[in-house]
Amino acid sequence: MTRKQARRRKPTAKRQFRMPALPVRGISVFVFALAVVTLSYRFSAQLLDQPIASIMIEGPFQRVTALQIEESISDELGDGFFSVNLGAIQDRIVALPWIDEANVARRWPGTLEISVTEQIPAAIWGESGLLNTRGDLFVLSARHMPAELPRLDGPEGQSSVVAKRYLNMRDKLIPSGLDLREVKLDARGAWDLKLSNGIDIRLGRKDVDARAQLFLDVAANFIASRDGEIEFVDMRYSNGFTIGWKNGTRSPVSESGKNAGGMVAGLSN
Numbered sequence: 001m002t003r004k005q006a007r008r009r010k011p012t013a014k015r016q017f018r019m020p021a022l023p024v025r026g027i028s029v030f031v032f033a034l035a036v037v038t039l040s041y042r043f044s045a046q047l048l049d050q051p052i053a054s055i056m057i058e059g060p061f062q063r064v065t066a067l068q069i070e071e072s073i074s075d076e077l078g079d080g081f082f083s084v085n086l087g088a089i090q091d092r093i094v095a096l097p098w099i100d101e102a103n104v105a106r107r108w109p110g111t112l113e114i115s116v117t118e119q120i121p122a123a124i125w126g127e128s129g130l131l132n133t134r135g136d137l138f139v140l141s142a143r144h145m146p147a148e149l150p151r152l153d154g155p156e157g158q159s160s161v162v163a164k165r166y167l168n169m170r171d172k173l174i175p176s177g178l179d180l181r182e183v184k185l186d187a188r189g190a191w192d193l194k195l196s197n198g199i200d201i202r203l204g205r206k207d208v209d210a211r212a213q214l215f216l217d218v219a220a221n222f223i224a225s226r227d228g229e230i231e232f233v234d235m236r237y238s239n240g241f242t243i244g245w246k247n248g249t250r251s252p253v254s255e256s257g258k259n260a261g262g263m264v265a266g267l268s269n
Contacts (some may be wrong), residue, residue, distance in 0.1 A: 057069055059115060059118065100118060154185035154186075
C-alpha cells in the first residue's frame with residue numbers, strides 16, 4: 001500500500017518594519033532654533049516689561065479723588081508694564097465707595113490709562129443708605145443725604161424690588177401731576193406710599209399690582225382735584241377704596257369711582 005507523505009507547511013515569514021532613519025542633524029538644528037526663538041522671546045519680553053512710568057486717571061471726581069484711586073491700586077503696580085494684572089486693578093477701583101465703573105488700559109510705552117464713572121444717587125434707602133439708578137445699594141451709611149431724593153425702605157436684600165415699584169408708580173403718576181416721595185415695604189410684605197403733597201397711600205400686601213393700578217386709574221383723579229383736603233387713601237378693600245379726609249371723615253368709593261354711600265366691603269391687608 002502506498003502511503004502518502006504529509007506535506008509540511010512552510011513557516012509563515014514574519015515581516016519586519018523598519019522606521020525610517022531620522023535626520024538627527026536636522027532635528028538638532030530645529031530644536032536649537034526653537035530654543036533660540038524661545039529665549040529671544042523671553043529676553044525681549046523681559047526687556048520690554050519695564051516698570052510702569054506713569055498713570056493717567058480720568059473721571060468726574062465729585063465724590064472720589066484721583067489720589068484715592070492711586071492709593072487703592074498701589075499694591076498691584078509692582079509688576080511690569082506687560083505683566084501687570086489689569087483685571088485686578090479694575091476690581092480694586094470698582095470696590096471703592098461711589099465708583100460705579102472703571103476701565104483700565106495700557107498705553108505704550110509705560111502708561112496706564114484709567115477712566116472711572118461715579119455712582120449717581122437716585123434714592124435714599126432706610127436711614128442713611130443710598131441707591132443708584134439701578135436700585136443697587138452702594139452706600140450703607142452716607143454722611144450727606146440729599147433732601148431732594150425720594151425715600152425708600154424695606155427688608156434687607158429688597159432694595160431693587162422697592163426701587164422697581166417706585167419707578168413704575170412714579171412714571172405713571174406724572175401725567176396726573178402727582179409726585180411719589182416715599183415707598184416702604186414692611187417685613188410682612190405690606191406696601192405704603194407717600195406722595196409729595198403728604199397723602200399716604202395704603203396698598204397692603206395682597207393683590208398689590210391690582211390695587212396699585214386701581215389707584216392710578218381712579219383714586220389719582222380724586223387726589224389731583226382735592227389733594228389739600230385728603231389725608232390718606234386706603235386701597236385695602238375688595239371692591240374699591242376709602243378716602244380719609246383731614247376733617248376726620250371717610251368716604252368709601254367703588255371701583256367705578258362712584259361714592260359707595262357706606263363702607264366699602266371686604267377690608268383686607
